[in-house]
Amino acid sequence: MPVNKHPTIESRAQNFARALQQVFGRGFGPGFWLAVFWLVIVAFCAMFADWLPLRDPLDPVIANRLDGPLSGSLLGADGLGRDILSRLVHGARVSVVIGLTAVSIGMIVGGALGIIAGYFRGHFERALMAVLDVILAFPWLVLLLALVAFIGQSLFAISTAIGFLWIPAYARVARANTLSVVQREYVLAARAMGATTTRILVREVLPNVILPLLAYGLVAMGLVIIVESALAFLGLSVEAPQPTWGGMISEGKRHLATAVHVALIPSITIFLTVLSLNFVGDRLRSRFDVKESNL
Amino acid sequence: MSDQPGQTTPLQLRDRDDIVLRIEHLSVNFRVGKQTVQAVSDLSLDVARGETLGLVGESGCGKSTVGRAIMQLPPPTAGKVLFKGQDLCLLSGEALRQTRTALQMIFQDPISSLNPRRKVRDIVAEGLQIWGRPSQQSRVREVMEAVGLDPDAVADRRPHQFSGGQCQRICIARSLALDPEVLICDEPVSALDVSVQAQILNLLEDMKQRYQLTMVFVAHNLAVVRNVSDRVAVMYLGKLCEIGGTGSVYARPAHPYTRALLASIPDMNPLSRHQQDGLPLLHGDLPSPANPPSGCRFRTRCPNAQALCAEKEPLMQAVRQTEQNEPQSKTTGVVSDHFVACHFPL
Amino acid sequence: MTPREFKEQPLLLDVRNLTIRLNSAAGLVHAVEDVSFVLREGQTLGIVGESGSGKSVMARSLMNLLSRRSVAQRQGSVVLSGREISALSEREMQKLRGAQVAMIFQDPMTALNPVLTICVQVSEPLQQHLGLSKQAARQRTIELLDAVGIPDAANRVDQYPHQLSGGMRQRVVIAIALACDPALLIADEPTTALDVTVQKQILDLLSRQQTQRRMGMLLITHDLGVVASRADIIAVMYAGRLVELAPATTLFGAMRHPYTEALFNSIPRISDPGHTRLQAIPGRPPQLHHPSPGCAFAPRCQYAQQRCHRETPPVVMAESSIVSAKPTEHLHACFFPVAKSASGGVN
Ligand SMILES: Nc1ncnc2c1ncn2[C@@H]1O[C@H](COP(=O)(O)OP(=O)(O)OP(=O)(O)O)[C@@H](O)[C@H]1O
Ligand SMILES: Nc1ncnc2c1ncn2[C@@H]1O[C@H](COP(=O)(O)OP(=O)(O)OP(=O)(O)O)[C@@H](O)[C@H]1O
Ligand code: SF4
Ligand code: SF4
Ligand SMILES: [Mg+2]
Numbered sequence: 001m002p003v004n005k006h007p008t009i010e011s012r013a014q015n016f017a018r019a020l021q022q023v024f025g026r027g028f029g030p031g032f033w034l035a036v037f038w039l040v041i042v043a044f045c046a047m048f049a050d051w052l053p054l055r056d057p058l059d060p061v062i063a064n065r066l067d068g069p070l071s072g073s074l075l076g077a078d079g080l081g082r083d084i085l086s087r088l089v090h091g092a093r094v095s096v097v098i099g100l101t102a103v104s105i106g107m108i109v110g111g112a113l114g115i116i117a118g119y120f121r122g123h124f125e126r127a128l129m130a131v132l133d134v135i136l137a138f139p140w141l142v143l144l145l146a147l148v149a150f151i152g153q154s155l156f157a158i159s160t161a162i163g164f165l166w167i168p169a170y171a172r173v174a175r176a177n178t179l180s181v182v183q184r185e186y187v188l189a190a191r192a193m194g195a196t197t198t199r200i201l202v203r204e205v206l207p208n209v210i211l212p213l214l215a216y217g218l219v220a221m222g223l224v225i226i227v228e229s230a231l232a233f234l235g236l237s238v239e240a241p242q243p244t245w246g247g248m249i250s251e252g253k254r255h256l257a258t259a260v261h262v263a264l265i266p267s268i269t270i271f272l273t274v275l276s277l278n279f280v281g282d283r284l285r286s287r288f289d290v291k292e293s294n295l
Numbered sequence: 296m297s298d299q300p301g302q303t304t305p306l307q308l309r310d311r312d313d314i315v316l317r318i319e320h321l322s323v324n325f326r327v328g329k330q331t332v333q334a335v336s337d338l339s340l341d342v343a344r345g346e347t348l349g350l351v352g353e354s355g356c357g358k359s360t361v362g363r364a365i366m367q368l369p370p371p372t373a374g375k376v377l378f379k380g381q382d383l384c385l386l387s388g389e390a391l392r393q394t395r396t397a398l399q400m401i402f403q404d405p406i407s408s409l410n411p412r413r414k415v416r417d418i419v420a421e422g423l424q425i426w427g428r429p430s431q432q433s434r435v436r437e438v439m440e441a442v443g444l445d446p447d448a449v450a451d452r453r454p455h456q457f458s459g460g461q462c463q464r465i466c467i468a469r470s471l472a473l474d475p476e477v478l479i480c481d482e483p484v485s486a487l488d489v490s491v492q493a494q495i496l497n498l499l500e501d502m503k504q505r506y507q508l509t510m511v512f513v514a515h516n517l518a519v520v521r522n523v524s525d526r527v528a529v530m531y532l533g534k535l536c537e538i539g540g541t542g543s544v545y546a547r548p549a550h551p552y553t554r555a556l557l558a559s560i561p562d563m564n565p566l567s568r569h570q571q572d573g574l575p576l577l578h579g580d581l582p583s584p585a586n587p588p589s590g591c592r593f594r595t596r597c598p599n600a601q602a603l604c605a606e607k608e609p610l611m612q613a614v615r616q617t618e619q620n621e622p623q624s625k626t627t628g629v630v631s632d633h634f635v636a637c638h639f640p641l
Numbered sequence: 642m643t644p645r646e647f648k649e650q651p652l653l654l655d656v657r658n659l660t661i662r663l664n665s666a667a668g669l670v671h672a673v674e675d676v677s678f679v680l681r682e683g684q685t686l687g688i689v690g691e692s693g694s695g696k697s698v699m700a701r702s703l704m705n706l707l708s709r710r711s712v713a714q715r716q717g718s719v720v721l722s723g724r725e726i727s728a729l730s731e732r733e734m735q736k737l738r739g740a741q742v743a744m745i746f747q748d749p750m751t752a753l754n755p756v757l758t759i760c761v762q763v764s765e766p767l768q769q770h771l772g773l774s775k776q777a778a779r780q781r782t783i784e785l786l787d788a789v790g791i792p793d794a795a796n797r798v799d800q801y802p803h804q805l806s807g808g809m810r811q812r813v814v815i816a817i818a819l820a821c822d823p824a825l826l827i828a829d830e831p832t833t834a835l836d837v838t839v840q841k842q843i844l845d846l847l848s849r850q851q852t853q854r855r856m857g858m859l860l861i862t863h864d865l866g867v868v869a870s871r872a873d874i875i876a877v878m879y880a881g882r883l884v885e886l887a888p889a890t891t892l893f894g895a896m897r898h899p900y901t902e903a904l905f906n907s908i909p910r911i912s913d914p915g916h917t918r919l920q921a922i923p924g925r926p927p928q929l930h931h932p933s934p935g936c937a938f939a940p941r942c943q944y945a946q947q948r949c950h951r952e953t954p955p956v957v958m959a960e961s962s963i964v965s966a967k968p969t970e971h972l973h974a975c976f977f978p979v980a981k982s983a984s985g986g987v988n
């Protein structure tokens with residue numbers, strides 16, 4: 001009998017379409033796609049900021065100081081006469097990098113700890129949960145300030161510090177999901193077939209835990225962006241000339257009386273981005289939850 | 296707990312060469328909060344090659360726990376599980392992993408026993424991949440065809456695209472891929488549509504013939520157990536009440552609990568309504584397994600209970616055969632195949 | 642003994658051409674299609690069908706319990722004790738529920754409120770419908786619990802549901818349903834979640850109460866054995882339609898619909914010797930989203946012919962081939978009914 005090893009292109013395409021439908025399905029509504037659209041723009045800006053036809057974000061043009069939107073340039077200029085649009089686009093890079101790095105650190109470290117705790121239970125789980133509770137009980141801003149003071153203000157250092165803060169939350173999500181997966185009989189079946197622990201963790205547990213983690217990651221990324229702005233507001237984020245959204249708000253607060261837009265535009269940008277992240281993350285999460293309950 | 300000395304060989308264990316699976320004095324305890332639940336307590340039974348042992352009892356009496364303890368998932372608290380003479384409880388790590396592949400399990404809920412994120416092909420091939428067996432493709436095709444699935448149509452799909460009956464077929468294919476000798480079925484048809492149950496029962500019977508399987512069949516439906524088993528074991532609150540050839544146990548139940556179970560089966564005869572409401576065969580509720588009654592565990596619900604039942608735990612004893620051949624079996628020592636744990640068997 | 646004669650009893654429930662379609666994420670669900678039957682006082686109608694055949698949807702619609710939002714279409718009439726209930730307002734319906742018609746659900750674990758004592762839950766309908774005082778209601782509650790076989794009722798009434806076993810909880814649910822002496826009791830799979838031993842006790846309890854109170858009862862189940870000896874009339878549902886309806890003795894004596902026959906033959910019997918090959922029904926129950934034209938059972942039916950795939954068989958009266966003094970009402974929906982044969986031989 002001929003064994004059909006290589007599915008035809010057509011059937012691949014069909015499978016892909018089916019997989020897409022499974023994940024994105026029907027009926028997410030226009031709000032979801034609008035949010036996705038905005039996130040795509042932000043990601044695009046972050047990636048291609050250097051190549052976009054924009055003015056230099058660090059170049060002060062005194063003549064343009066505090067220009068309003070649509071006067072000369074699209075979004076006007078800030079207190080030093082720097083182009084706001086350009087700074088926003090370059091600032092997106094900082095936000096996206098910090099968001100991605102921090103969330104990845106939290107997800108990888110916290111996720112791994114949570115899965116291991118949920119799978120093996122016992123002393124390790126109890127010890128880990130105790131430590132996480134202690135971290136969670138600490139005022140996060142104080143903890144963050146201490147960490148930043150300790151490891152410095154580079155992009156990487158700040159991402160790491162914020163990522164560290166997210167470990168407990170991820171560990172909890174991962175542990176809870178692992179606990180429910182481990183009770184499923186397919187894990188028993190895999191053990192009965194002689195699967196090693198590593199194999200069970202990678203093949204059976206991880207695929208079922210990673211999707212909720214990723215969905216949670218989007219929501220978390222929104223919060224990371226807010227945390228970064230808060231740091232920037234305190235002057236503790238990435239060093240000065242480098243534009244960041246939080247830093248822009250912070251600088252704009254001096255001109256609140258005369259030129260609201262300087263602080264308002266980055267605020268709206270953060271608002272839209274965080275809202276979109278939450279929205280998309282929430283929708284995806286509920287989609288996965290529904291699928292779990294359908295199973 | 297039990298005044299039965301652990302060393303003696305329980306009566307109901309047969310002395311035969313073709314015993315594949317033999318469980319001796321199996322106990323499984325779970326800690327729930329501060330209490331210890333004796334889910335299974337001092338249970339001994341055996342299964343011969345090619346035989347199907349039905350395991351019946353009410354919900355919570357420990358049927359699934361026995362099935363899992365055989366697989367060492369988790370290992371029992373005490374007792375032996377001898378697979379072809381080798382005690383699985385003494386094995387660990389790599390040795391257990393290897394030996395255990397000869398025993399496979401099928402579960403009640405076919406949908407939750409398949410990983411929703413994997414393709415059917417990978418699910419069925421999993422065992423072969425783990426052990427790096429050769430000619431995986433053809434083996435996967437073979438077992439899928441054996442269970443009545445079209446490999447080309449289903450291999451690339453995921454479990455949630457199938458109905459319960461088809462998922463159960465996938466589960467059976469998966470368990471057969473490694474060519475096991477013993478198949479432990481934990482309520483394999485309870486979650487299925489009535490009209491689909493017969494398909495799966497027939498399939499299991501076919502697979503048993505085709506792959507020479509020895510089966511342990513856990514179920515609470517007595518008619519189903521009657522159909523598939525050669526021997527049946529009745530459990531109550533973690534204890535074995537009665538064990539014997541299916542025909543014998545169903546025709547002449549010796550334990551009051553078995554009789555109550557059999558009498559509770561809804562009758563397919565519309566004219567039987569006027570015969571109901573005789574003596575109550577069973578009263579009260581299942582006691583908590585954390586705090587089982589002293590002596591005979593069934594005594595709180597047994598219509599025949601007497602003072603002795605509370606004091607002394609009944610031991611397994613052979614059920615006397617029908618009147619005519621009773622003296623004969625006594626003198627010649629023909630071993631009865633039907634045993635009951637009751638002071639006053641019926 | 643001959644089956645009880647009910648012809649002279651007044652009509653309790655008259656369901657005519659009931660059709661219910663529900664909204665769901667995957668589209669319109671044809672849950673109940675053109676179902677008609679009557680139930681007389683004191684009678685038990687057993688409704689048998691597999692999972693998803695529309696039994697619960699129908700039962701709920703008899704009490705107007707389906708949420709407005711999920712019902713896409715509803716046709717036909719439901720007349721309960723002479724009143725058309727589909728037209729009633731929610732307020733009027735609330736007066737009927739409990740007092741005229743009561744329902745028992747499948748899962749005793751979720752049918753009771755976990756944070757209220759048994760007493761509060763049983764006496765609530767007593768106070769509401771019968772206007773009993775708190776004291777009187779409590780006294781009546783204890784009597785009711787006693788009647789449904791709960792030992793030590795006087796102490797149990799102040800317990801919470803989680804302190805009772807599954808069988809006990811189902812008894813409490815039955816006590817609540819019986820509280821106001823309803824004329825009709827709808828039991829939707831009352832024993833599916835319970836063990837066989839408990840199942841027998843509950844079913845015995847139900848039939849005892851039913852005879853005592855001369856209630857009408859709809860006993861819904863997926864197990865032919867459960868209704869065989871307890872229902873006067875048995876209705877078989879498949880894919881939302883009523884495919885066969887007959888007095889229990891007639892049905893088991895001479896099944897006419899191929900599905901009934903196949904279902905009956907596929908069930909393992911205690912009386913058969915071990916390893917008897919079962920006559921499985923091929924295929925699986927249909928989805929109710931896209932009903933195909935023709936008979937819903939056609940893809941699985943061994944008697945199916947061309948016509949079955951094109952036309953939907955109407956419900957017709959079985960020609961009275963049964964040698965019987967009085968014509969028994971035997972309905973089926975099939976073009977090529979099974980000839981009366983030994984297949985229906987009771988075991
Ligand atoms: N992992 C566990 N932890 C604690 N208690 C358990 C665990 N598994 C089972 N038990 C308890 O052990 C007893 C036996 O359970 P088991 O699942 O073996 O019953 P069963 O006979 O299979 O019942 P069912 O017919 O409902 O499946 C029950 O009282 C149950 O509550
Ligand atoms: N609220 C609802 N909204 C949409 N569809 C529903 C709803 N309730 C039930 N259905 C669908 O209607 C069909 C009939 O369901 P119903 O619950 O009546 O089946 P049933 O015969 O009671 O089955 P079971 O034996 O599983 O209880 C099913 O396909 C079900 O998915
Ligand atoms: S030992 Fe006593 S209580 Fe137990 S089953 Fe026998 S008669 Fe009943
Ligand atoms: S109408 Fe045709 S397909 Fe339907 S049950 Fe009758 S014979 Fe079978
Ligand atoms: Mg079980």
Ligand SMILES: [Mg+2]
Binds near residue numbers: 696698829830
């Ligand atoms: Mg239902």
